[in-house]
Amino acid sequence: MLVDKVQEVFNEPGCATNQDKSAKERKKGCTKSLKPGAAAGGCAFDGAKIALQPIADAAHLVHGPIACEGNSWDNRGSKSSHSQLYRTGFTTDLSELDVIHGAEKKLFKAIKEIVLKYDPPAVFVYQTCVPALIGDDIEAVCKFAADKLGKPIIPVNAPGFVGSKNLGNKLGGETLLDHVIGTREPEYTTPYDINIIGEYNLAGEFWQVKPLLDKMGVRILSMISGDGKYNEVASAHRAKVNMLVCSQALVNVARKMEERYGIPYFEGSFYGVSDMSDTLRNIAKLLVGRGAPNDLIARTETIITEEEARAWRRLAPYKDRLTGKRVLLFTGGVKSWSMVTALEGAGLEIIGTSVKKSTKEDKERLKKIKGEEFHMWEDLKPRDIAAMLRDAKADIMLSGGRSQFIALKAKVPWLDVNQERHVAFAGYEGIVALVEEIDKTLSNPIWRQVRLPAPWDAPAPALGETAAE
Amino acid sequence: MPQNPEKVIDHLQLFREPEYKEIFASKRANFEFGHPDEEVARVAEWTKSEEYKEKNFSREALTINPTKACQPLGAVFAAQGFEGTLPFVHGSQGCVAYYRSHLTRHFKEPNSAVSSSMTEDAAVFGGLNNMIDGLANTYSLYQPKMIAVLTTCMAEVIGDDLQGFIVNAKNKDSIPQDFPAPHAHTPAFVGSHVTGYDNMVKGILNYFWDAPDAAARVEDDGINIIPGFDGYAVGNNRELKRIFGLFGINATIISDVSDVFDTPTDGKFRLYDGGTTIDQVKAAKNAKATISLQEYCSPQTLSYIKDKGQDVTKLNYPVGVAATDEFLVKLAELTGKPVPAELTLERGRLVDAIADSHTHIHGKRFAIFGDPDTTYGLSRFLLEMGAEPVHILSTSGSKKWEKQVQKLLDSSPFGASGKAYGGKDLWHLRSLLFTDPVDYMIGNSYGKYLERDTKIPLIRLTYPIFDRHHHHRYPTWGYQGGLNVLVRILDKILDDMDNHTNIAGETDYSFDLIR
Numbered sequence: 013m014l015v016d017k018v019q020e021v022f023n024e025p026g027c028a029t030n031q032d033k034s035a036k037e038r039k040k041g042c043t044k045s046l047k048p049g050a051a052a053g054g055c056a057f058d059g060a061k062i063a064l065q066p067i068a069d070a071a072h073l074v075h076g077p078i079a080c081e082g083n084s085w086d087n088r089g090s091k092s093s094h095s096q097l098y099r100t101g102f103t104t105d106l107s108e109l110d111v112i113h114g115a116e117k118k119l120f121k122a123i124k125e126i127v128l129k130y131d132p133p134a135v136f137v138y139q140t141c142v143p144a145l146i147g148d149d150i151e152a153v154c155k156f157a158a159d160k161l162g163k164p165i166i167p168v169n170a171p172g173f174v175g176s177k178n179l180g181n182k183l184g185g186e187t188l189l190d191h192v193i194g195t196r197e198p199e200y201t202t203p204y205d206i207n208i209i210g211e212y213n214l215a216g217e218f219w220q221v222k223p224l225l226d227k228m229g230v231r232i233l234s235m236i237s238g239d240g241k242y243n244e245v246a247s248a249h250r251a252k253v254n255m256l257v258c259s260q261a262l263v264n265v266a267r268k269m270e271e272r273y274g275i276p277y278f279e280g281s282f283y284g285v286s287d288m289s290d291t292l293r294n295i296a297k298l299l300v301g302r303g304a305p306n307d308l309i310a311r312t313e314t315i316i317t318e319e320e321a322r323a324w325r326r327l328a329p330y331k332d333r334l335t336g337k338r339v340l341l342f343t344g345g346v347k348s349w350s351m352v353t354a355l356e357g358a359g360l361e362i363i364g365t366s367v368k369k370s371t372k373e374d375k376e377r378l379k380k381i382k383g384e385e386f387h388m389w390e391d392l393k394p395r396d397i398a399a400m401l402r403d404a405k406a407d408i409m410l411s412g413g414r415s416q417f418i419a420l421k422a423k424v425p426w427l428d429v430n431q432e433r434h435v436a437f438a439g440y441e442g443i444v445a446l447v448e449e450i451d452k453t454l455s456n457p458i459w460r461q462v463r464l465p466a467p468w469d470a471p472a473p474a475l476g477e478t479a480a481e
Numbered sequence: 482m483p484q485n486p487e488k489v490i491d492h493l494q495l496f497r498e499p500e501y502k503e504i505f506a507s508k509r510a511n512f513e514f515g516h517p518d519e520e521v522a523r524v525a526e527w528t529k530s531e532e533y534k535e536k537n538f539s540r541e542a543l544t545i546n547p548t549k550a551c552q553p554l555g556a557v558f559a560a561q562g563f564e565g566t567l568p569f570v571h572g573s574q575g576c577v578a579y580y581r582s583h584l585t586r587h588f589k590e591p592n593s594a595v596s597s598s599m600t601e602d603a604a605v606f607g608g609l610n611n612m613i614d615g616l617a618n619t620y621s622l623y624q625p626k627m628i629a630v631l632t633t634c635m636a637e638v639i640g641d642d643l644q645g646f647i648v649n650a651k652n653k654d655s656i657p658q659d660f661p662a663p664h665a666h667t668p669a670f671v672g673s674h675v676t677g678y679d680n681m682v683k684g685i686l687n688y689f690w691d692a693p694d695a696a697a698r699v700e701d702d703g704i705n706i707i708p709g710f711d712g713y714a715v716g717n718n719r720e721l722k723r724i725f726g727l728f729g730i731n732a733t734i735i736s737d738v739s740d741v742f743d744t745p746t747d748g749k750f751r752l753y754d755g756g757t758t759i760d761q762v763k764a765a766k767n768a769k770a771t772i773s774l775q776e777y778c779s780p781q782t783l784s785y786i787k788d789k790g791q792d793v794t795k796l797n798y799p800v801g802v803a804a805t806d807e808f809l810v811k812l813a814e815l816t817g818k819p820v821p822a823e824l825t826l827e828r829g830r831l832v833d834a835i836a837d838s839h840t841h842i843h844g845k846r847f848a849i850f851g852d853p854d855t856t857y858g859l860s861r862f863l864l865e866m867g868a869e870p871v872h873i874l875s876t877s878g879s880k881k882w883e884k885q886v887q888k889l890l891d892s893s894p895f896g897a898s899g900k901a902y903g904g905k906d907l908w909h910l911r912s913l914l915f916t917d918p919v920d921y922m923i924g925n926s927y928g929k930y931l932e933r934d935t936k937i938p939l940i941r942l943t944y945p946i947f948d949r950h951h952h953h954r955y956p957t958w959g960y961q962g963g964l965n966v967l968v969r970i971l972d973k974i975l976d977d978m979d980n981h982t983n984i985a986g987e988t989d990y991s992f993d994l995i996r
Contacts, residue, residue: 086994096989216990420836452843456867457893458835466828467806468813468820
């Protein structure tokens with residue numbers, strides 16, 4: 013039952029925040045309840061789709077009226093190096109009569125048409141509010157379709173009303189655990205096999221990291237889910253180590269894989285020079301711990317030394333230009349702490365960050381890096397953000413799609429560092445790109461114009477000056 | 482056979498049929514005896530080199546692909562902006578056909594101008610008779626309210642005296658004594674269309690303001706605006722009038738072609754439409770001030786107006802935030818009225834739009850070619866957005882213009898790699914584009930050949946635009962105009978991004994829905 017599933021996700025032992033709660037609080041769930049009337053983020057369906065859609069060679073079929081797929085079709089820059097099927101918008105496009113008569117048959121037909129026309133390795137079927145309310149049993153339909161069509165047809169039971177986007181991410185992860193991971197065997201395995209979990213390859217940024225892993229000799233058995241392949245995800249249970257990238261979204265996947273298959277995981281980041289190096293070190297250490305030859309560690313250190321030197325060398329020219337510039341970070345989750353060290357390395361001063369989507373652990377880390385005085389904001393209304401930007405006298409705000417436009421209205425330059433950005437910021441390569449983008453934004457003349465009043469609104473010259481003429 | 486009478490195919494396909502390809506190949510192989518392909522390729526490469534550029538820039542006599550038109554073209558354009566006015570070109574009729582078709586190709590509108598159709602005998606004996614007959618015919622055939630007389634080279638070379646000729650023609654009753662017939666000498670071998678514009682406007686003002694029966698100047702609160710030669714005149718003049726409306730001021734546009742170059746299709750042919758009325762022209766003398774929106778289209782006129790005692794201001798094609806600010810501040814200052822709230826909002830919206838998109842434009846390198854004022858105005862807007870104008874070229878550009886552009890470039894770090902090239906042509910620009918490439922090129926339709934050669938995308942923003950339609954209906958001035966220019970530039974940048982990522986099955990990973 014979906015209720016049980018949601019409860020189970022709420023009770024995630026891998027989540028530090030959750031562990032600090034009383035049993036009663038835990039039962040209420042880890043996601044903040046939505047406040048009616050207040051602007052809210054995406055729904056559970058959105059979250060599940062975001063988590064799974066980057067599995068690029070699968071078909072993603074949204075069972076619902078046009079709104080759900082109409083608004084989420086191909087709207088994220090999660091890039092694929094192979095199939096582009098994930099960018100095709102499949103939906104059952106429910107109509108009034110479907111609502112009256114039920115749409116299970118239509119769903120089955122739609123699945124069948126996809127399989128006949130596109131022959132994907134699997135079809136993910138997403139439940140949405142309307143069919144969930146009228147009682148369409150997508151799990152039954154998927155099971156029936158899978159038997160009939162001889163293909164994995166995977167129900168993603170996360171209709172929008174069950175909760176927030178973050179919950180949806182986790183339900184997406186649960187779907188993988190229940191229906192995908194462990195259903196196939198890889199063709200071969202190596203002592204260097206890892207999975208990367210919670211990385212979405214936005215703007216193709218993982219491709220800036222992969223060459224380093226290749227150089228280390230590490231094999232990526234599966235990507236969950238950016239640039240992902242269905243059959244690889246299905247055989248993810250044979251990896252030696254899991255790396256968890258976005259700590260909030262898919263922690264359940266990493267934790268349960270450890271539980272079920274004994275695969276150790278660590279949380280890491282590809283953002284910033286030192287975090288990137290720590291990540292490579294962790295991968296090497298854990299792989300060696302699981303039986304990989306010892307020389308991996310030395311090899312990794314050589315790569316780190318080279319890459320760090322190169323990155324700092326490339327960042328150095330910016331230091332003069334950026335020193336003393338004040339930055340506000342309005343990003344979610346992992347990025348808040350992982351970017352801090354990197355940006356400070358380039359001379360920037362970080363004056364605060366939002367921690368709305370950050371875990372307690374993230375916050376602790378931030379406190380450790382920045383001290384107790386550092387501004388951390390939980391949940392801010394647009395108006396408050398605008399006021400904050402004005403008062404904190406920030407030179408630039410790094411933020412995601414939704415809050416960037418608020419920054420602009422407050423006349424503060426912003427740089428998009430969230431899912432809709434078009435520049436890759438991961439890896440040693442990415443931090444240089446990020447600093448370059450910051451430099452660009454800070455030096456663009458339009459920001460002077462943004463901050464100046466219209467000439468006719470400028471304060472009139474003091475009376476004394478006129479009199480003196 | 483490739484052609485079939487049932488379905489005749491046109492040139493877009495015909496010569497790509499195998500039969501024709503074979504014919505061409507055989508012609509080349511057996512009859513043409515051209516240089517070997519490798520040699521042709523080698524020379525083609527060489528024309529892209531620094532060495533070739535030096536040779537190209539040391540050209541002394543030859544102009545290749547100029548970005549200018551002739552004086553009379555500008556004068557015809559200026560004359561057409563007055564109510565019921567027919568430009569009468571004293572000289573050879575072939576020239577007049579050029580101006581008309583040139584303007585028609587850009588504005589996609591009919592436009593009228595007549596000629597005195599001088600022939601060989603007139604060239605030998607002078608064109609007086611042609612003038613006398615021509616004015617009479619024009620007057621009776623087309624019933625104009627004013628005939629604006631200008632010249633082609635032919636009349637100038639033989640030294641026809643326009644003023645005297647017109648007096649003579651009136652004495653011979655070809656047109657009534659009191660019929661307005663201002664004139665301007667507009668030889669094509671001096672200056673360019675921007676000069677012709679200046680001369681014609683000055684000629685018309687002079688005719689009415691210094692007429693023997695003209696009243697003495699009594700200064701009032703009037704403001705005159707001289708828009709200058711502008712391919713966007715239809716959109717821009719209407720935008721100007723909207724701005725005046727918002728201000729609540731009654732400014733006079735001296736030469737307003739916005740109606741005559743945009744007549745409706747409603748079953749009625751309008752030989753004339755709209756334009757500055759003769760009464761307005763007369764009254765314009767009393768105005769307290771005149772603003773020219775294009776300095777290089779009005780040096781003579783402004784100096785003439787200044788001598789009359791008016792406050793004169795010259796701008797350089799006000800595109801973008803700061804340039805529009807300047808214009809509006811001047812209007813506010815002259816009229817004592819505040820800048821309307823509506824325009825302040827529009828300003829904020831333009832700033833907002835630029836800020837939204839500036840990362841796509843930031844640091845992009847541009848070549849710009851066109852008229853002196855347009856290239857200056859567009860360069861200024863690019864600098865405002867953090868783009869880098871690199872090659873700014875105007876065949877009509879003078880040394881003074883070069884200095885002025887250089888000063889503009891020096892005012893911004895984004896101008897560091899920029900240089901102005903006055904008096905240079907598009908073949909010079911070709912060398913510049915190969916030896917010091919840019920990301921985008923702003924110019925007119927003639928830039929398409931450079932685009933084909935260099936693969937540098939062309940943004941059509943200067944006159945003439947023959948191969949795209951209706952751009953002239955949208956303003957480039959004011960904050961709304963700035964928005965249009967911004968969108969045109971952005972569209973090209975984003976199209977370019979798509980064009981670089983649109984190989985299906987190969988570059989799909991970057992062919993993004995959201996840019």
